[in-house]
Amino acid sequence: MSFFDVFIKLLTISSISYMVSYISNEPYKLIEKVIVMKRALDDTKPIYIQIKEHIEDAIINGTLNPDERAPSTNEFAAFYKINPATAAKGINELVAEHILVKRRGIGMFVTTDAKKILIAKRKQTFYKHFVLPLKQEAEKLQISETELIEWVKGVHVQDEN
């Protein structure tokens, strides 16, 4: 997938999730907020990591805000038909990273600093996951540095035809 595909996809995803977060405030729709990014899980990647990323994305997108309850293990298990233990593993890692906090008897809640922590974490991998592939692909296609910078700035719009 090229950088631009990823970019367009991110745009679409964030606008859809924004719409959904706007429409649904009912508690039973809670899981919808988180899973809006994906309807099905990918069997080629550890499931607990995917659960973790779904919650992270929802927090970064602002569909799941500080002090809001995150879907429970059971809700994830029922929605995706996954093993509850697997869902719990993903959620517990987020607790260890101070993204979620457990409130006894009520559930898991988003911490105040969750978004800040996540953004800092994602920034660290942004170069590796997005900039580096972009540079590599640009090199392969002999796109000059100036051209690339212009594109990033949005100065130059490529004619798709």
Next chain:
Amino acid sequence: MYKMKIEVDQLTKVYRDKRALDNVSLTLSEPKIYGFLGRNGAGKTTFMEILTGQILATSGTLRVNGEAPFDNQKLTESICLIKEGGNFKKELTIKNVLKLYRVFYPNWDQALANELIEAYGLNVNARIKSLSKGMASALGIIVGLASMAPITMFDEPYIGLDASARKMFYDKMVAVYEKQKRIIIFSTHLIDEVSTLFEEVIIIQNGSIVLQEEADVLREKACAVSGPKADVTAYMTDKNVMQTKEIAGMMTAYVYGDAVMEAAHAAGLAVEGIPIQELMVYLTEEKRGA
């Protein structure tokens, strides 16, 4: 949560001309949903029949909480096996079947059975012989789930069930398991449909255990690595390679092991995960005839 421990030591079963199980040793001690996978004739059913106490092993031992299941009713009350077919006597009505199992299984959940009978639209007065394959399978699923047996096994339980009936089964299985954890051993060929349900996967081939591993660990340890042939070949030297494919100077290697993905990234090769179903295919093809 039910605590049961299954300990299998060098279990072997020989039929006249075939070693159905060959020195199988494994331990299942946690209430988990286990995916028990293998090709036809790999020995899955034989294993489950020994575990249920229906047949005896030729040699080796299988113990559940320290006891052998054969001819041990106290123990078999804790074990339920639902097979592909022929689970119930043909002359009985569904009502009779449910009554029998309710008496046999001490933890039987009648409310759950009623709910499922309703959900699958079964007529309790119908005789087993009059049921379609799908309906008979649905009854097997209902009995297996409602038995609440601390060890419940489903051996390809859904012949004739359509996709939505299977989906309902998965939904119910998760819900029931969530409420009361137990050992569920699930053998199926429709791995893609259920692989996310498995917490642990056991792969059996030609009567031997090829692999027993946590499902999410498998997803990390198996991958397809692609790139120019020379680079992939160099990468492969110290790896466990299940299979390779080549086209136009490019090569894909299906590898399994610790940190295989990191190594591929480091070598600048393209990496893709492998679904559990495909992994099973590669693993059991490789071992064939070996």
